Amino acid sequence: MSSTFTEEQIKRYSRHIILPEVGGKGQLKLLKSKVFLVGAGGLGSPAAFYLAAAGIGKIGIADSDCVDHSNLQRQILHTTKDIGRSKAISAKETLEALNPDIEVVPYTDRLTSENIMDIIKDYDVVLDGADNFPTRYLVNDACVFLKKPLSHGSIFRFEGQVTTIVPFEGPCYRCLYETPPPPGLVPSCQEAGVLGVLPGVVGSIQATEVVKLLLGKGEILKGKLLIYDSLNMDFKKVKIHKNPHCPVCSDKATIKELIDYEEFCHSHIGS
């Protein structure tokens, strides 16, 4: 990546370049940045769109699912003609059509304890838009072990939650939710429904956090959980703190390497 803009880049990113908080220097930083997205679904769609448009130089996007009819109500990376195709591949095509200036790397395998460290180690920031608890704990732990900033977002019916995890500086996902809820107790979007616009807001907030992290500007949601209630249009911030007994990021950490997350999420029945 060169340290100057092409004429086309100056035009494309002009509204960023004239912002004092971004400027030419900040835009060049974004063009050299690498962001990894977990999921090309409800949250990954808006987040990836805005990160691609912002000129994040390299976007990795992982999703092992294929596009289904029922996804199209909110997963705006994909169109009707993509039904049955890999979400990661569909995402790459959509994002590169929006901005041919960037590189998009699709990952169609499911993220596991065996492959995640190798996959994410070269990215600067990770954005979690997963749809299941095993993946959320896996991504949290991997980011803690690699000391990689992580934007966490999750949605359910009309409610969304966002926090930005900077490992060891602030709390991680396990500081807040040490163990997963018993299986089946927290229904998925498939079981309980979700307002289509909700992930648009939540994923866009996550993308905003990622851009600020990369630029080193503004206040991020470190140590804060933003709770968005779209039905009552209420935004609330709850302070969260590092758990001195956190099993992965405290001095008393008991988990030092990735575990079996499927087993972990199915072994807390009634706890």
Place this chain on the structure above:
Amino acid sequence: MRITLNGEPKECPEGTTIENLLDLYKIDKRRTAVELNLQIVPRKEHSSRVLKDADVVEVVTFVGGG
């Protein structure tokens, strides 16, 4: 006694534990994280931790979809 639950003042009887409080306000205790005076209380201590007057409790519910 008077405590603060998710930013709102609430009344509860002396000796109320975190678990009692969640039951009182019909909050499903298996899918929540509870912060008492800015410290997360592990789920296994919810039934033994007794609240005091002026305690500040934040209850956050698990949300997992993406």
